[in-house]
Amino acid sequence: MSLLAIAWENELRGLLTVIIAVVILCGSIYGIMATNLGSRLAFLVTIAGLAGWMMLMGAVWMIYGIGLRGPDPTWQPVAGSAVLQDVNALGSAGVLDPNAEVPDGAAAGESAELVSDAFLEQGWVVLDTASPAFGQAQAAATEILIEEEAFTAGQFEVVEVFDIGGERYPKINDSLDFLAFRHTPHYVVAEAAAFVPVRTEPGRAPVRPELDETRDRVYVYMIR
Structure with missing residues (x-):
C-alpha cells in the first residue's frame, strides 16, 4: 500500500483491500469457470455459490458466533x-x-x-x-x-x-x-x-x- 502512496488514508486503504480481495478470490473462481461454462453462465454459478456460502456463514455466526448479540449483561x-x-x-x-x-x-x-x-x-x-x-x-x-x-x-x-x-x-x-x-x-x-x-x-x-x-x-x- 505504501507503493501506492495511500498509507495515510485509512478509508481508501480499507476500500482497496476489499476490492482486491473480491477480485482475487471471487474473480479467480469466475475466471476458471468462464473457460468451461462461458462468461454468462459462469457469472450466475459464481454468484449462486457466493450467496450460498454467505448464507451458511451467516447461519453459523448467528448460532455459534456473535450474531444477534444484544447489550452485554450487567448487574x-x-x-x-x-x-x-x-x-x-x-x-x-x-x-x-x-x-x-x-x-x-x-x-x-x-x-x-x-x-x-x-x-x-x-x-x-x-x-x-x-x-x-x-x-x-x-x-x-x-x-x-x-x-x-x-x-x-x-x-x-x-x-x-x-x-x-x-x-x-x-x-x-x-x-x-x-x-x-x-x-x-x-x-x-x-x-x-x-x-x-x-x-x-x-x-x-x-x-x-x-x-x-x-x-x-x-x-x-x-x-x-
Whole structure:
C-alpha cells in the first residue's frame, strides 16, 4: 500500500483491500469457470455459490458466533431492595424464604455463617472468589454500596457472593442449546464486611485491613 502512496488514508486503504480481495478470490473462481461454462453462465454459478456460502456463514455466526448479540449483561440493583443492612432485611425483601434464624445477641461472624447456611439450603451457590463471575458481582456491588453511601471507598470488602437462577431455555439438553435464547431471572447477593477503622501515620506503611466482626454484614441484592 505504501507503493501506492495511500498509507495515510485509512478509508481508501480499507476500500482497496476489499476490492482486491473480491477480485482475487471471487474473480479467480469466475475466471476458471468462464473457460468451461462461458462468461454468462459462469457469472450466475459464481454468484449462486457466493450467496450460498454467505448464507451458511451467516447461519453459523448467528448460532455459534456473535450474531444477534444484544447489550452485554450487567448487574443491576433490585429496585427498592438493593442494599440490605441486616439479616431481617433479607427476609422482608424476599431474598430468603424462610429467613435465616439468627439468635438474639449473635456475633456478626456467627450471624454471617447462619445466613450463608440458609442461602445454601435454599439452592443458592457460593461463587469462587477467583472466578470472573465473582469479580463482576464484586465490582457492581462495590459501586452500588458507594453510591448508596452505605460505605466509603476502601472501608469494606465483598467477602462472598451467592448466585441463583439464570438457566437458559428452551433447550433439549446441555449439548443442544442453540435455540436457548431466553433465560430465567438471574440473581446474586453480595455480602460486604466493614474493616476495622485504623489510623494512618505519615511515613509508615499502611496497616493491613481487618474485618470488623462487631458490625453486621451488609448485603447487595442484584439482578440481570
